[in-house]
Amino acid sequence: MQLTRYLLMGVLYAAPLWVLAATEPTGPSVTPAVQSLHLNWLDRNVNPARNFYEFANGDWLRQNPIPPAYSSWGQFSILYRQNQKFIHQLLENAAKNTRVQPGSDAQKIGDFYYSGMDTAAVNAAGVAPLAAEFKRINEITNLAQLQADIAHLQMIGVNALFNFGQMQDFKNSSEVIGVASQGGLGLPDRDYYRKKGAKFAKIRKEYVQHIARTFTLLGDRKDAAAWEAGTVMYIETQLAKASMSDVEQRNPRAVYHVMDLARLDKETPGFSWQTYLANVGYSQIKSLNLAMPKFFRAMSWNLKSVPLSSWKTYLRWQLIDAFAPYLSKPFVDENFRMQSELTGAKKLLPRWQRVVRAEDNALGFAVGKLYVEKKFPPSSKAEALIILHSIRAALKSDLETISWMSPRTRKAAIKKLDLMGERIGYPGKWRDYSALEINRGPYVLNVIRANEFENRRELSKIGKPVDRNEWYMTPQTVNAYYDPSMNNINFPAGILQPPFFDPNAPMAVNYGAIGAVMGHEMTHGFDDQGSQFDGYGNLKNWWTLLDRLHFDKNVKCIVRQFSGYTVDRDLHVQGKLVTGEAIADLGGLKLAWRAFHASPYYKDAPTIDGFTPDQQFFLGFAHFWATNIRPEEARRLVTVDPHPPAQYRVNGTLANLPQFQAAFHVPKKSPMIHKDRCVIW
Ligand SMILES: [Zn+2]
Incomplete structure (x- = not known):
């Protein structure tokens, strides 16, 4: 299962950070991208007006099947x-x-x-290195000890019942508060326990068998292991039923419930927060954000009603599930069997x-x-900053001229952009x-x-x-993010290389690739979530009512558009889950296009093999999303990932963009024209 990365940070839920892609990064290298305009990737049998993603990447997609050890390849x-x-x-x-x-x-x-x-x-x-941990669980004889061990296991990276971490206070971004959020599941998301349909049912069945096999590896008898697996599934299903959906969690107000200790204890009878905080070693904390109260009420009810022996079984499972990948071969293989x-x-x-x-x-x-x-030579940073600043200028002029905004909202929006921090490469201070x-x-x-x-x-x-110097992503990460509480955009060194950014590539392609990435992160400050935070990172309304209504109406257009897409034939994209990312894609690409046109590079940009600079720009954009994906992985991502599937990030975005349609002479009524064109920014 996915391990330690987000476990106690609470960032995914309580302090959302909007990243560019959901890559659980993977991949044997075929050929390093030497040039970023890949005309040999094109499938010229596909009409760009029908399916631009296939036109731009069709040949590459066919010639680069997913290697066996990967779930996707792009x-x-x-x-x-x-x-x-x-x-x-x-x-x-x-x-x-x-x-x-x-x-x-x-x-x-x-x-x-x-x-x-x-x-x-x-x-x-x-499994011997974990003996002391199993012994602790075995020796639990009462609820107080159970509670103490839950705290201990969480600290060492076990997904025991819930997550505890820190966040910038949504309402006062200069302060750091504690946050407790839902957790405790072995499958990727609550939907895996709740959804109907043969494919989800099959995964549940496999999961129970996987738990049982793992218990037998720990030395349990087969019949006992089967019973234990049922117990784990029962507990996790109870937690899943009480869990908040990913869509609900996108509303920052829905996951913000700061409470003092007395109130916390009232929410979770039988579970003492004072004791918990003492157990994790932070008894000085006097209040925290109970992000999902309903989940914690169910947790405390279950702590009392489910027998202690069942909880011990559950903790044994979570312990081995967290560390199986670092143990001997039988554990690694069994863990992989479920991953597969x-x-x-x-x-x-x-x-x-x-x-x-x-x-x-x-x-x-x-x-x-x-x-x-x-x-990462200093020259890379300087070149990236030139593109970034031109995109920033495009957004500023957009905000200054956009027709539907009242002067009051406009002023606040421009102030937010002016306050937005930008960071390139790596932190100024090392950990x-x-x-x-x-x-x-x-x-x-x-x-x-x-x-x-x-x-x-x-x-x-x-x-x-x-600490405003801290980075959430390591420098080598191939990704980027916007942090709403910091109001800053971050581009690690890892993404500032081909195919995203290549000093030797045509500038049209660089603008379509890294330019779109930069515009994407900047737009997050003004998407349906980011726009609820002000320039200082506080959850505070800066909109007039009418402007907000206008904006929300535009947002619904995106929800409708993306809800119409499917993967693996029958599974619909969750329009409400991917809204923010789809907005950032659309806004970001538009900004990059404007910035390119306003830049000195545009004037001298050559036509290459018959492709105009504008066409190169859109090919550069489509190229970096070229991805083959297995159906299982596509289903998993549609269930848990706030990003739309790659092909819709290209086609869904471009279908809303007249600049693209003009560049490729897309005729009316083509699939690459979304008939209720969505305009956000
Ligand atoms: Zn994003």
Whole structure:
């Protein structure tokens, strides 16, 4: 299952950060992108007015089937894989270097990798490194101990019942508060427990069998293991039934319920928050955001009504589920068997790739420091900033001239943009890992200590002033994000390379690719969610009522449009879930187009092989979404991911854009023209 990354941070729910893509990055590199206008990717048998995504990428899609170890295969995964190979070398070298200072980042980077690659030791140890954790669970004899162990397990990275983390207070963005949010599920989302249909039912059946097989690996008898699996499924189903949907969570007000301890305890009879906070080591906290009260009421009711022995079974499951990927082969294989069910991947990734990924989670900024020293010259930053500033200027002129906005809303919108921070490449201050102990094994204990280190680092922010230097993504990440509470846009070094950004590519292509990415993040500040936060990152209305009504009406157009799309034949895209991302795609591409036209590059841009600069711009945009995906993964993403599927990010966006339709001479009534054209910004 997905592990530690978001576990205690609460960011996905309580402090939404809008990222560009949902890549669980993956991918063996075929050929590195050498030029970013790929005319050899085109399928010239497809009419661009019928399906532009297929026209731009058809040949590439056919010639690049998904490798067996992957659930999808596209430009994000290829670039990530290139990065991984590069980082792999750094880690190998670090592991070989025996003359490092003990306690230094270099020692930790090398030893973590060594412990992960030491398969002989990992396989010989089996589940033994977790013995102390299982013993703690076994020795629970009352609810107080159960509550204490839940807190402990959460701290080491186990998805035990709920998540506890920190967030900038939505209403006062200069303060950091604690946040408790729903969790505790082994399947990707509450919908997997609730949805009808044969495919979801099959996954539930497989999941129960997977839990049972895992318990037998722990030494339980077969009949006992089957019964235990039923118990786990029962508990998780209760939690899923009380969980808030992903769509509901998009409303920041719906996940904001700051309460003091007395009120908290009233919400969850039998579960003492004071005790919980003491157990995690932060008894000084006197209030927090109970993001999903309904979930926590159900949790406390279940804590009393479900027998203690069942809860112990549930915790054993969550413990092994969290750490199976770092244990001996039987556990790794069994864990993958379920992953395969969920994503369609046919083969386990090579070990080194799994270890590189784990290390990226554990020591990501220490690795990132090495990465940028070797991979990110200052010139890259300067060039990226030129494009970014031209897009910023396009948005400003848009806000200054947009016809439907009243002067009051306009003024506030421009102020928000002026206050929006921009960050390129990597943090100005590097993370301090000195308190984290990493050694040559057991591997899983390195992972556990890294989880705990990260969770404590996060929680220690509560009650302190916001650290505005911190980055949520590591420099090597192939992604980008807007943070509404910080009101800043962030572009890690990892995405500032081909095919997104290539100093040698035609500028038309760069604007269509990295320009669209930059416009996308900027637009998030003004999408249906971001627009509820002001320039200081506070959840505070700055709209006049009439302007807001006008905007909300436009937003509904996007919801309707994307709800009409399907994947795997019958599963509909959740229009209400992907609204913000679809708005950012549309707004971002439009800004990039305007910025390109206003730039000095436009005047001299050459026609290449018969493709005009505008056509190159839209090809550059379509190219970076070229992705093959397995049906299982497509279903999973439609269920959990706020981003639309790749082909609709291209076709759905372009169908609303007259600039595209003019560039490719798209005739009226073509599929690439959305008849109720949506205009947001
Ligand atoms: Zn986004």
